[in-house]
Amino acid sequence: MRGVGETVAVVDREGPRRERAVAALAEAGFSVDGSASLAERTSPRVPSLIVIRPEDRGQLDAELAALASDRRIVSTPVVVLGVGVSIEDAFERGATDHVADDQALEELAVRVIARLRRPVSAAPPSPERKSVDLLLELTQRLSSTIELREILFLVVKRVAEVVGSARASIVLGGSDDNTAFVIAASDDEELRDLPISLEDYPEIKRCLDTGQPFVVDDATTHPLFELTQVTIPPRFRALALFPILFEDRAMGVLFLRFEDTAALGPDDWFAVRAVANATGIALRNASLLHSLRDQSRRSRSAHVEAEKQLRALQRYVDFFDSTADGIMVVGEADLILFCNPAAGAIFGRPRDTLVGEAFPALLAPESRHDLAALRASFADGVFPHNVDLTAEVDGEARTLNVSFSSVLHEHDGVIVSLRDVTEDRALAHELKRTTEFLEHVIDSSVDAIVSVDMRGRVVLFNHAAEEIYGYAADEVVGQMHVTQLYPKGLAREIMARIRSDEQGGSGTLRGFETVLLGKDGREIPVMLSASLLMEHGQPIGSVGIFKDLRAMQQVEQRLESAKLALAEREQKAFIAELAGATAHELNQPLTAVMGYANMLEKALASLESQLVPSPDSTPSSQDEPTPSSRTVGATEQGGGGVRRSTALEWERLYRASGAIMRQTERMAEIVRKIGKLTRFESKAYVGDTKIIDIERSMASEPPESRG
Template structure:
């Protein structure tokens, strides 16, 4: 389309309006506009048909000439034909021209994507065929990394196997060095590899020098001119065996969704091959590697082929939707689940098919799929055409295949969710029951680590539940040796039977070291006949012990009071009974003393009788004044009443 041609200006304006950029070099172009009415039109077409890269170009033919024969196109793909009318008034207007150019660009993009997917599938089949067809594992892995680097414009591709200790990795192959193998590297210098090993998820760092994950190695990354890093896990059954590490530099930065999908497939196939190679070398020999690699290739090839046969055989429901969320097809499982025959619902909106009670989750899934995102395991409550209410676990993925825009896969989880809800309610009730108990409830595994610590235990022991679960051992809760003693009692038959401990008084220790008296019951938790844990219920007896002490003190005081009352009554009786004969003795002794003279033989004995009688009277007086029970030591271990302390006299 020469610059001076009348069509050139219109085409340039239409390109700008369609959002397309005009370039002068064919190497940078994907879409070619060719004016067949210009003198240079047909020669330019002939020159294009002989280019070596003709398959990547798409044509937009401008003009009113007759349809070109296939041999004249020479394998060129015609994305759009803009025919001119017999007069300028019949030519397409600018808006229509821009729309048709945009549509041509979309077709070119779809064709490029299909061609790239075909190349990816071809490369994958070649790689997996190599996995199956070679006995030289080192050459195989180097060939795989080299092919990836060449086909995907990657500066360096390397394959790393993780050390079991998790601190290092072994580089077993690299795209730029066929001799490199078994090179040990420390993961501290490769934080992207360490992160993938930790999470098991792919990691893409598009601005590698500026990414915070590479803070410690930023200078090293910048010095090597690395722009983008992709680290993909080599995973088998949830275990990360290694990492496929890819680095890009220069003008081509980032990894597109298609590239990432392809690389994940290669990583999975490589992981399978490595796993099988290990099994083969240790048990069955190299022939098993070939078989496993072929199986992996066949599985991936089948997954990338036409969807219908696969969807028809899966047990989950699968619905393929167009850009307007209308049903293009659904598999037999989906028809059964939704009570919707396939021939009836094609062309209907998916909302009419599922009749969701709340359309928000379903619409969010569809919007995510149109943006190229994958969403998995989202619950949607729906009602079928027969009125059945179901809970569907739905996943949505984008699907660029002709008119198809998204694929929904789902399964009926109604019963599972009902059971899960009942289990959750039961668990919540039991948790509330445990939390509301004023008694301490503590459970521990067989290693003595605390696994349950309710608020009652917090109140008694002083630790929070978080602190207890973080690392408190049951030995810290008992005085020395008591934990073992409790386990011995639980395993004996003498305290309520094996596995049970009836109410027993023990002491448990608080955070401050205080020994708290408790009433304890305990049991062993069994699972399939095996001991798995122990649980104890502790009632705080501090208030009860204080009350018992007060009762004991009161009883002691009451006994003392009763004893004092008896002593006082006895003393009063004795004093009263002794006073009368003692008064007579003293009276007669005094009369005798008055009649006798001091020199008389009888005077001295009478005086002794009188004085001893006075002393006895003093003793009787003290006995009469006894108010409490006080004793003193006598002969040997005997105790007698201390009249001086027991009476009110000072």
């Protein structure tokens, strides 16, 4: 290649793009170095040409100033690449060439080769020179026009002339995998869009599928045609196909046919590939232009149609302008034909700026999909109402309630009414969250909560109420009257108490013990607190909170029984201790009394022996007298007043001592019984007075002492 040995410098601030240009020129045989600017270039070699890709004229001026300040490269030719600077500005500033498309790197390489070639003699141009000239000529023509019909014929004709092919054609792929179109041929200037089946041209299909050049030196023996059993024209022995690429995808082929072997030199090969790629870019640009033209025609047509629709809407304008809701009329292609002031306020824009804009563009991406589904229902005559869609207004998501109307359907228009419900939906969401929280609180309460309306219907029955009553909530709510939850007449009594001022104030009842009527018919003791539910000063229902007292009452009963048992044990112990103490305290004086009584009795017995006569005068044992009678008798026998008086005194003392002895023994027996007391049993005494019944109060076993 002519680029061998030449040095080219590439200047581009964008690194990846610069590296692609460096690689393309290196592939063309140049020694290439790249840098962000000439000032940052570090290579010691003097370049034969400099490629500058400026972002704007200012950057180009700066690089050319750096070029002028360096004596080594001041006269080096410059090729300007890209659209940052126009071709007029580039040449005005001294550039030697300009390549507008910074993606056409093969064209860039050819242009660099052309600028650096040096004729060595006046001899006819070599085949290499012809290939380079062809490439330069055709790429310039392809990049200079969008109307390609005549240019494409020139391309295939000149390629056929230079490379010596019998026929050159351009074939583009169709909308399906089996059809293609011949859009230009070197031997037929009138040929246009000739359809062919790719089943008859396996070589074209292979080139399109692989995106790589395909050369057949002898088609009569090539296995591709044998496998497909396709017969090629006998005059064409060799074939060469080059893919027409755009963005790494084969959109067609440059098809060369030869009567003899396809003798393509390296320069021919490079030039034809570059022409094929330039053709791809030109075809793509032409396709985009035609698409824009079609879109422009459609836009003009839509504008005319919109004006017709607006004339039909004129009679509704005054009404739409006066309504508080946003009103839009949306026509074909979802374009806004009319917008009232309220709609403009909703979107935070003047109404005039919304007219002509696509309605979906005003919505958030997720709502655009919803709108597409809604639009699909219009064809079935379904125009939804009260649909929430999300719009982006000044960077903030707003919720719009949207309804559609078919009033203007005959004019291909749909009326869209809008209302900003962002705050309403936020309030509803918060209300729902609060309601759910309160429901969780009510259901989690350990106390039963029952609420009824003013007609007595149960509207709330929590989980604790289910456990107390035995009913499931769905058996009660909306199904039962409050009177069915109480014994007969009690519900009215409780309501009367709630309305009275006696307990907790009017409309309130606190700490009221009552009973409920369970599902099994049993009465359930509860502690009730209740109040009226008020709204705007008027009662709308009542609520009661019940605390189940069954477990508490059972505990109280057990506690009371325990208290009674403890009191009884303490009483028994007290009686036993009191009896013991009493017996102990009485035993000592009784012992003394009994001792003195015994002494007295003995003293009287001794005195008796002094008063009684000798044994000879003692009466017989058959009629033995008492000691006193013996003494008195003896005294009477002995005579004498003094002795008789003494005998009588002795007799009284003797009887008194006997009485003392007997009563003391009785008291001792009573004290022994008192010591055995373990409980308290009484008996009637005088009138209503009762005294302890000692016999019944004695235990068979002594009681346990306290402490």
